[in-house]
Amino acid sequence: MRISKRIAATVAAAALTTVAITSCSAGGNGGGGGEVATEDNKPDKLTVAAWMDFPPELLASFEKKYGIKVVVDSFPDGASAQTVLRNGLASGGAGLSDVHLIELDWWTEMMAVPEDWVELPEIPGRWVDWKEKQGSVDGAITGYGTDIGPLGIAYNEEMMAAAGVATDDDSFAQFIGGDAASWKSFLDAGRKYVAASGNYFIDSLSSAFQAAINLMPAAFEDPESGKPYNLADNAEIKDLFMTFADAAEDGISAGIPIGHADWGAGFQNRQWATVVTPAWMTGIIADNAAGIPGWRVSSTFPDGGGNWGGSFFAVPASGKHTGWAVKLADYLTSPDAAVQWFHETGQFPSQVDAIASPDIAETQNEFFGGQKLGQIYGDLAAAAGDAAAGGYRGENFAGIQTLVTDGIRQVESGSATAQQAWDSVVSQFDALGFDTAD
Known part of the structure; x- marks a missing residue:
């Protein structure tokens, strides 16, 4: 399977442990007591911890401009980067890089102690408003935004046509529900496709379920107290869980999510016809489905659309070169850099100028049939509107989400019925002993 290092952290199991304790420069000041970058304190190199492929010229151009070499401390996936960061914060900064890439789903946990991070200077107008808000703690910016993950459905036009259910984007949109598309109508379309083709409709319902969770304003935790809701009483989550688990029982999914050893082979074997595809996943699909024609991205998404993923570059306050690290975080998230990220990885920018750039909107993607992704x-x-910002994510969001999505995987694998899987998830949640919200 050809899975690159840019797989987002959201595809890996996140631990339930919480932490106990344009290219204009922002000026390089580390707020909250951070140093100022000067020629006198300029280091020979800076390190940045990440799990993605970097645009080839981006780091080289920083070195050329400032005379500082940038070394990527590379991780195989976001979960590994998360573990190292969690352990480093718990031990006073030991082993941390100068700059860390932090994924949205575990952002709140990493920011549990704001003093662990350099307050970053404002860069007015660079990001969409909600992205800058996500990267702030108590009004102070602690992370400069990279990408956002608008949600789409990738589908194989040739496989749809062979099944007699759709032949182009308009007919596919109607097949999954049109303007009134919902998760129910999408899953019902999956049942029809399976009946007509004898093939799986989707790679993984656990991945689709995760996308659906991201559309909810407060899936697992109370925004006011930060405490988890009692899962047994969380009717909205239970209803959503059973909707997906019932579809899993009906066999519409191959049960092979991104990150699975057989995911790439599934594309090559034409094992499924759709994938829930946030923008950052398009490049990964192109890598894994290389040579397989017919893949397109639909302009329609269930329940109006939303966001999955998106990351931030942040600077640990324990670093030896925080002023220059701030300059690097600024450089890596400029509008020009965002355009480079888009072409390298397919990541959709959060930077206003980059979003408006014809280099983003007008670029045709050869793999996806010339579509302007x-x-x-x-x-x-x-179209997603406020839902694009995603819902509330407290310190335990990532862990609880992993717990419930694992329940969907149980049904996909045939090891549990929908009801058995839900009962198991609730039992595991109860065993964690959370102080739950009233």
């Missing part, structure tokens, strides 16, 4: 995902993000 920047325009499609821009329209999907606009």
